[in-house]
Amino acid sequence: MxxxxxxxxxxxxxxxxxxxxALDTIRTRAYWSPYPEHPKAYGADGSLDAAAGLAAHQSALNxxxxxxxxxxxxxxxxxxxxxxxxxxxxxxxxxxxxxxxxxxxxxxxxxxxxxxxxxxxxxxxxxxxxxxxxxxxxxxxxxxxxxxxxxxxxxxxxxxxxxxxxxxxxxxxxxxxxxxxxGWSKPQGKRDPLELSKEFTPVxxxxxxxxxxxxxxxxxxxxxxxxxxxxxxxxxxxxxxxxxxxxxxxxxxxxxxxxxxxxxxxxxxxxxxxxxxxxxxxxxxxxxxxxxxxxxxxxxxxxxxxxxxxxxxxxxxAGVNTVVVDSTDNYKGMLANLAFSLSLYSGQMCTTPQNLLIPRDGITTDQGPKSYDEVVADLAAAVGGLLGDDARANGLLGALVNPDVKARLEAAAGLGEVALASREVVNPEYPDAVVRTPVIVKLDGSKPDAQAAYFSECFGPVSFAVSVDSTADALELLRRTVREKGAMTVGAYTTSADTERAVEEVCLEESAQLSLNLTGGVYVNQTAAFSDFHGSGGNPAANAxxxxxxxxxxxxxxxxxxxxx
Amino acid sequence: MxxxxxxxxxxxxxxxxxxxxALDTIRTRAYWSPYPEHPKAYGADGSLDAAAGLAAHQSALNxxxxxxxxxxxxxxxxxxxxxxxxxxxxxxxxxxxxxxxxxxxxxxxxxxxxxxxxxxxxxxxxxxxxxxxxxxxxxxxxxxxxxxxxxxxxxxxxxxxxxxxxxxxxxxxxxxxxxxxxGWSKPQGKRDPLELSKEFTPVxxxxxxxxxxxxxxxxxxxxxxxxxxxxxxxxxxxxxxxxxxxxxxxxxxxxxxxxxxxxxxxxxxxxxxxxxxxxxxxxxxxxxxxxxxxxxxxxxxxxxxxxxxxxxxxxxxAGVNTVVVDSTDNYKGMLANLAFSLSLYSGQMCTTPQNLLIPRDGITTDQGPKSYDEVVADLAAAVGGLLGDDARANGLLGALVNPDVKARLEAAAGLGEVALASREVVNPEYPDAVVRTPVIVKLDGSKPDAQAAYFSECFGPVSFAVSVDSTADALELLRRTVREKGAMTVGAYTTSADTERAVEEVCLEESAQLSLNLTGGVYVNQTAAFSDFHGSGGNPAANAxxxxxxxxxxxxxxxxxxxxx
The missing domain is CATH 3.40.605.10 (Aldehyde Dehydrogenase; Chain A, domain 1)
Incomplete structure (x- = not known):
């Protein structure tokens, strides 16, 4: 050296x-990062600013x-x-x-x-x-x-x-x-102690x-x-x-x-x-x-x-990520939060929710009872609103990563009643980019033929609004999904302490990471280093x-x- | 509760x-134990003394x-x-x-x-x-x-x-x-921070x-x-x-x-x-x-x-535990230490040395140079002396745990020249106990047919004194043995700093636990909790x-x- x-x-x-x-933070699990999130933070101390970064990228091409x-x-x-x-x-x-x-x-x-x-x-x-x-x-x-x-x-x-x-x-x-x-010294009564020198090396x-x-x-x-x-x-x-x-x-x-x-x-x-x-x-x-x-x-x-x-x-x-929708005291916040989660990077995150389990008799909200159809329609409208402007949609969706994702997206529309159709978005800067908004498909959880769709991973901008008999039914389906298919994330919305406890119990028993009642600017598909665990290593989605x-x-x-x- | x-x-x-x-000691690796080693320490505070322990045991029989x-x-x-x-x-x-x-x-x-x-x-x-x-x-x-x-x-x-x-x-x-x-709070510039409450449960x-x-x-x-x-x-x-x-x-x-x-x-x-x-x-x-x-x-x-x-x-x-004998400044201590290691519980420990690698041209000691034959003969004499008294032999050897061990011991005498024959020891208290002293067999490390014997585990009171061309040859054989057969323990005796470093390097590269120049009351086959690791988990003898x-x-x-x- x-x-x-x-x-x-x-x-x-x-x-x-x-x-x-970092050592301190992995113990406290508080928020911390030494690396700035904001693009404008770069440029000083030898770091590349936006223009220099772009130039460096371009010089590597070809x-x-x-x-x-x-x-x-x-x-x-x-x-x-x-x-x-x-x-x-x-x-x-x-x-x-x-x-x-x-x-x-x-x-x-x-x-x-x-x-x-x-x-x-x-x-x-x-x-x-x-x-x-x-x-x-x-x-x-x-x-x-x-x-x-x-x-x-x-x-x-x-x-x-x-x-x-x-x-x-x-x-x-x-x-x-x-x-x-x-040093190591073991007393031997009246005799001399046993003495060793020990050295430990990680290899x-x-x-x-x-x-x-x-x-x-x-x-x-x-x-x-x-x-x-x-x-x-x-x-x-x-x-x-x-x-x-x-x-x-x-x-x-x-x-x-x-x-x-x-x-x-x-x-x-x-x-x-x-x-x-x-x-x-x-x-x-x-x-x-x-x-x-x-x-x-x-x-x-x-x-x-x-x-x-x-x-x-x-x-x-891969896993089948699930959100249980039981009730909420912030209906608008829930819809906005879910809409963002489904849209971000066109659902191409291993943590994006796929199955939304909603009681067929509807849910209670701060805006009164909402039927299954209303919840699905309102979520579709929230996604539609979020992605209504093409510039904003491009900034949120990105492009489909490969043709397989596009094929799955196109096939998904045939799996059930389409609550929200996928829309093609033009990217003016990159006309060849394949940009699509997510599709939401309604499935009846009690129909065996629907299970083939929602009980396997459909990676990409595809979500299933699965109607279930009750929240208890949803929890049973959640348990079976995590146990057999795995899950990187589980979400739930409920105002009932009993239901909250029951969802937690399923997640503790099946080793799934749970986000409860997210209605603000944190999303079920995002985890923060030093604080959140990404996956549990205890269900089939990941062994670590x-x-x-x-x-x-x-x-x-x-x-x-x-x-x- | x-x-x-x-x-x-x-x-x-x-x-x-x-x-x-205990938490403190696994960090310092110092000597400590809360459980007394001495039989007479028991009897107070509700613990069973010798007589009560024996009575309890006997009452469980039949x-x-x-x-x-x-x-x-x-x-x-x-x-x-x-x-x-x-x-x-x-x-x-x-x-x-x-x-x-x-x-x-x-x-x-x-x-x-x-x-x-x-x-x-x-x-x-x-x-x-x-x-x-x-x-x-x-x-x-x-x-x-x-x-x-x-x-x-x-x-x-x-x-x-x-x-x-x-x-x-x-x-x-x-x-x-x-x-x-x-709590978790992520600053958002001029906007309100993102706030979550997080709970972590080991399951x-x-x-x-x-x-x-x-x-x-x-x-x-x-x-x-x-x-x-x-x-x-x-x-x-x-x-x-x-x-x-x-x-x-x-x-x-x-x-x-x-x-x-x-x-x-x-x-x-x-x-x-x-x-x-x-x-x-x-x-x-x-x-x-x-x-x-x-x-x-x-x-x-x-x-x-x-x-x-x-x-x-x-x-x-299982593994093939090896001791490299290169040189010593305490010949008598080395022989006594090895003799005890070979004898304890009739070699029926997963940590008992099996192969003793000794240069065919002999070693240097504080008592002058010793030929291969002298080292083996002196070790045989040390074991013989240690176990010469039947009462002491019974206290050290115990009984052979099962007939397979006895069969291997008996077969071992046919594998090469016997430097120390196994001896039957009578246990006056338990005449049906099968008590045997260890056998030491000489093998020429350069002969391919000898390898069949020393290159596989022979569990029980069997040791091989393997002659090698040089200490370098011994280290190569040590490396190959640990890599292919695994080892719970490795021992070495040397007065050379270079050789010490070379043995260490083999053990670090092949993940084997090494004891150097043990000549006192600590033996290669014993590890102390809170301080010594038992096995490394990094060679074929154990995955943990x-x-x-x-x-x-x-x-x-x-x-x-x-x-x-």
Whole structure:
């Protein structure tokens, strides 16, 4: 470390207080973020402002993205923005038999650096990513189809928060045993005590693989990446082929920081596949891969859990998110809140509600009783109003991420009575973008043929207003849905303390995260790092939560050396 | 809890300071234990002294051990002491379709009690077990074959320590998020902040299954049992058919305490199989079973990991423990320490060294250079001397736990040149006990046919003195052994700082727990709770370590309920 530009002292000076604040916040669960949400906050202290971020993004288009990785045996790419343009970027293709051994080479020095230095290096990586948030926003927008502001916030500061949160958990977990040698003395009555010197070292498991997703490449990628790196593991990032750029930038920054801090840059590397190559399956079962983080389909997540037995596998798969509508003392607030939740990013969040369970006899509200039909019509009107203006609709919806989503949306209209039809929205800046408002379909929960629709995930801007016999019936359906299909989120609206308690009981018993009576500016599909858990890890939607002790504690092992004192 | 005899206040008064001390000690890793090691420490404060413990044990023999469990559909048993006598005890046999639902019934109240009350109830269970340590010692002795003093200490206070350690980790892990409702307020510039109220509840996963082992029913059983119970899970204990009594007594105490504290006693239950029934396999894949702790053979441990996919599976399997002998400045101390390690409980510990790697050109010592043959002969003499007196030998060796061990011991003499023959020792008190001293067999590490012997586990009083070309050769063999076969322990003797560093590097890279230059009263096969990790969880010998965050953090999930503030 002596010749490194970024010494541990320098890193500590820059980042130790941020780490301490993160450590404090994961205990209090209060609101906190070191990374600004507002685009205008950037431009000072070496960070890129809006214009510089856009320019940086544009300069990356139609170029070769060279990372100077060992074992590069060709170039591949082909991302096309959901907004239309081809990105024209070529990424290195890796010969794994060269790249993987090279990634392991620096692992000993990374281990010996200790938990604090590893955490501080991770914070420097995050700080440099933060400084380029405007640039990342364009990269996320043009790979995920998120609208710019969402790409900026969710792909920028919120993703960085989730990365920092993982670093904080990783640091805390590794420092539960004392660093350096500790004495141990066991009294033996009148004889001399038994004396040993003990030393505890957290050691990484081996190369960690991050399999990125199309919709939230940074937000879903950073927790696993930083948790593994901070616990001493090299990290190989395998992005979704449609969303390479945000993670390629991330790998670039990580390699740059590692080198400046005196570590082997190959501790973080990128693996981009040739079209149709399917390297995730190949990589997942390689013996060098000891940890896998995955966000995506249930089918491939289940395959990983079943087949990548040499690795610790953390998956976020699919679920059927449900909102129970029982009663409300703020009907207007409820409708507005739900309308926003259904519309944001065209329902392409793993946390977007899909099934709205509404008693067929209607609900009580502060505006008097409302029939099932009225509730559905009023919600449809709320969505329609929210998205009535095309400029606002474009800003909220973004673009459909891929043709599969469009196909599901179009098919959904045939599943039942359409309460709100999906509408095509023109994006004047990007005429090739496929922008659609959500569809709301009415289904009778008592009809077995309706169940085929609402009892499986329909990813995209599709919601089902499912009529149920009663709130008790809704809770039973909620329980069955979470248990069998999983859920990232559950919402409920009720003014009854008994019903509230009953919904809570279902969620506690089935391990689902519950939001009650949201009527303001917080939405069921949003979670805040340091405070909210994303998923529970206890139902079929995901086997891990972001972020808790279980997410980090098995990415390393503690090796003890004890010596005769 | 109002009508319970054991209120939370009363439990806190009795046990909170012990819990706090345990929480402190798992951080400092200093020596500590609340449970006395000395037999004479018992007798006051309601604990059983030696005579009372023996009487209690004897009164349990030849009786029906009724636990008043739901679904008891018959009686089974048949334990025979390794010391000869049949125990004559019948245990309840369970109809799982009745017992398992009954075990789940109390889970909600156990969850609602919270992490602190659960921990305190666990400490009361441990305290009552501690008070009956003399009785447990006989139960452990007559099921495992351990000599009385070892059964007393390892089966009593040391096992209780490991249980308490698991409770401390479980408590700490569950209290990382605040209990009760916490406010969350996100500033919104000039607008009102976003406000939520958040509540975090640790929830158990479901019924936990503990599959006990023959040799250390309490020591290996308590960590999983208490970790699962303390994190909110009901626990079904399935003892080894030859070692039921110690765990039946444990279940009895747990049910008694749970009931007195106002909880459902069925949160802990016993499942004893009929001869040949094989209920571990049936239980392991039942959907109600969500956690499994297992100690035993690699074959069944691997089967559990491969097949019990609905559960979190924690296994301690088999490994090939190695000691590298390079050089020493205390030759006599080294020989005495190794001789004791090989002899204790006839080598029937998962931590007993099996392979002693010794350079064929000999080693340097404080008594001058010693050839390979001299080292082996001196070690044989040290073991012979240690076990020369039959009374002392009986006190150290105990009895062979089952006929398989005896068969392996007898076969071992044919594997190479016998440096120390095994000797039959008569136990005057128990003439039917099968008591044997260890065999030491010389093997040439360069001969491929010798590898078949030393490169697989030979559980029992069998050690191989493997000649190697050099210490470098020894380290390469050590690395390959840990990587492919696993190891619970590694030992090394060296006066060279370079060699010390090289052994450490192998152990850090392959995740093995290392003891260096032990020449006094601490042995490579002994680990102390609160301070030493038992296994690493990072090599094939075990997928978990006792005890760390990873051992407890995935036994529960945290469910968040957030409300509009």
């Amino acid at each position: 002596a010749t490194a530009q970024l010494t541990t002292d320098r890193l500590a000076e820059k980042h130790r207080s941020t780490l301490d604040q 170029t070769r993205f060279d990372l100077d990785q060992p074992g590069t045996d060709g170039w591949t790419g082909g991302e096309i923005s959901p907004y239309g343009p081809s990105l024209g970027i070529e990424y290195p293709h890796a010969d794994l038999d060269v790249l993987l051994p090279a990634m392991r080479a620096g692992m000993g020095a990374w281990r010996d650096a200790g938990a604090e230095t590893r955490a501080l290096v991770c914070l420097e990586i995050l700080a440099r990513i933060s400084a380029r948030t405007h640039e990342f926003a364009h990269a996320v927008m043009h790979t995920s189809g998120q609208a710019f502001m969402m790409a900026f916030q969710a792909g920028g500061p919120h993703a960085q928060d989730r990365g920092l949160e993982a670093v904080a958990y990783a640091y805390e977990e590794q420092t539960r045993t004392p660093a350096g040698r500790a 990484g498991r081996g190369i960690a693989l991050v399999i990125g997703c199309n919709t939230f490449p940074t937000w879903n990628g950073y927790p696993g990446l930083f948790a593994s790196l901070a616990t001493g593991n090299p990290v190989l990032v395998k992005p979704h082929p449609r969303a390479v750029l945000p993670l390629a930038l991330t790998v670039q920054v990580a390699r740059e920081v590692l080198a400046e801090a005196g570590f082997d840059p190959n501790l973080v590397a990128l693996a981009v596949e040739r079209p149709g190559e399917g390297i995730a399956k190949t990589l997942a079962v390689r013996p060098e891969i000891r940890i896998i983080d995955y966000t995506g389909s249930t089918a491939f997540g289940d395959w990983l859990e079943d087949n990548a037995r040499q690795a610790q596998v953390y998956t976020e798969k 939560a972001l972020c808790d002790g279980a997410f980090v504690s098995n990415r390393f092992r503690v090796v003890e050396v004890r010596r005769q004192a | 109002a009508t319970a005899q054991l209120t939370t206040d009363r439990l806190a008064e009795k046990h909170r300071s012990t819990l706090d001390q 009786t029906r051990f009724d636990l008043d469990q739901p679904g008891t559909d018959g009686w089974t048993g048949g334990e025979i002491s390794p010391y000869g006598p049949s125990l004559g005890i019948e245990y309840p046999h369970a109809d799982l379709d009745v017992l398992l639902p009954a075990m789940r019934a109390g889970m909600g109240a156990w969850r609602d009690a919270g992490a602190e009350t659960r921990a305190l109830v666990c400490l009361e269970i441990l305290a009552r077990i501690s008070a009956r340590t003399h009785e447990f010692a006989h139960a452990v002795m007559h099921t495992s074959g351990q000599a009385f003093m070892m059964a007393f200490q390892a089966g009593g206070p040391h096992a209780q320590d490991r249980g308490l350690e698991a409770v401390a980790y479980a408590y700490e892990e569950q209290t990382r998020t605040p209990a009760g409702r916490a 158990g996963r479901g019924i936990a299954l503990v599959i006990g082992c023959n040799t250390f029913p309490t020591w290996n059983g308590y960590p999983g049992l208490f970790a699962s119970l303390a994190t909110g899970n009901p626990v079904l204990v399935k003892p080894h058919p030859r070692a039921v009594l110690p765990l039946a007594l444990t279940v009895q105490v747990a049910r008694e305490v749970l009931a007195e504290a106002g909880f459902d006693p069925n949160l802990v239950a016993l499942a004893v199989e009929r001869p040949g029934e094989g209920i571990a396999k049936t239980l392991a894949v039942r959907p109600e079973i969500r956690i499994i702790d297992y100690t035993g053979s690699t074959a069944f441990g691997d089967w559990l990991e491969d097949n019990a996919r609905q559960a979190q599976v924690y296994t301690e399997k 370590a006792l005890c760390d965050g990873a051992f407890v953090s995935n036994r529960f999930r945290v469910v968040e309920v957030r409300r509009q503030a």
